[in-house]
Amino acid sequence: MTGGDRQSALVNADSFWFTYTLSSIAAIIAETVTYPLDLTKTRLQIQGEKHVGGHNVAGQKRGMVKTIVGIGSEEGAIKLFQGLTPALYRHLLYTGCRISFYEIIREKILKKNSDGSFPVWKSSLGGLTAGAMGQFIASPTDLVKVQMQMEGRRRLEGKPPR
Template sequence: MAIGKMVDVGTADAVWFKYLLSCAAASCAEFATYPLDLTKTRLQIQGEAADSKVPYRGLVRTALGVVREEGPLRLWQGITPAIWRHVVYTGVRMNGYEWMRNQLREEGRSLPVWQAALGGLVMGGTGQLLASPADLVKVQMQMEGRRRLLGKKPRVQSAGQALRKIVREGGVRSLWKGCVPNVQRSALVNLGDLTTYDSVKGRLVQNTTLGDNHLTHFLASACSGLVSATLGTPADVVKTRVMNQPTDKHGRGVLYRNSIDCFLRLVQEEGLLAMYKGFVPCWLRMAPWSLTFWFTYENLRKFCGTSTF
């Protein structure tokens, strides 16, 4: 029996069920595009003092370097905490935004852009605030292969060990290291993703003959990926550096005092364009990520009898 026949109307439109569907769609998108995320993180670290021995390499050379020097499976190093993150982040941002939108909009109409933008900012920031510990673990695991090649002592072997190490060295509070740029970045990315997708899709459905179909989903998700990458990359670079930096015995960062200090030093030492290090893989990842996520999410909802997003 098809799943759509097994799920009654009340369950299909329940918040908890939509939450599960959004997590499933995000997990598919994350796994499919994760190598680009790891490549982006490696590119963003290049140039800082702690990684000065690593030569500057572009997107393709960095990815091929990981495969050649560390093995192809290392392209998925850190995927476990990445999935953990989306169980919290995507579930909160998607369902929080949809609930808010349904409370504010008139029947059959799209939200005004300013309301959609505000909702995207708030829900993206809230979701990332709750999911920040998983993101911290992910970033540290992504850099372990590079540390070994530089002859440095490995910090962690698994996501669970990384989590325990962070708490042991700096307390529970240290799980939110880099939280400020992380929340800023996710708020901007979510603004670009949800606001753009929802607004573009709504206007295509209302003002063209395309209807609510795969082509509409493709066009809306392509736009959302580009806007998300443009808005989120600078904060993403700062977040990555703050999270990856070594800490002293008190759990304080050795390289940067805070996200503002990181931003200022980055611009002074490496130039303004350094804020867009990793932009290409970030964009190349966000575009297919958005496409995979929205295509999977919309079809899961349709398959299960849940109303369209």
């Protein structure tokens, strides 16, 4: 690789789209692996709500392990990934935007000190701003994800899908 080729590769590695793509791919892999735990968390959060007849679908509160095993046995193992698509879209938007926005805010707006350091207050402000912007963009996908996560429960209760 010549000097010019190396310089071109470095410029591309620092580009918005490179950062966006790489951070989004990493987040999508992580979300896919941990998604059954997210579904379980959502189900656990709402298990205490009253239902028709005043009891839960299983008739008792479940812990994490019983909830995940119950979803697999009562609804089918594939249902452990119900709602994964909007979760992946969320990470495609949220993580890609958040990481990329942070880089832009850090380099173009807040800028490093003359000695090359980047103070904690600037990092905090940049992270807060980038996270808020990413969450604002990705919020609708969270709503869709939770609705899809609850679909299996509605069916077990005999309710029509939404």
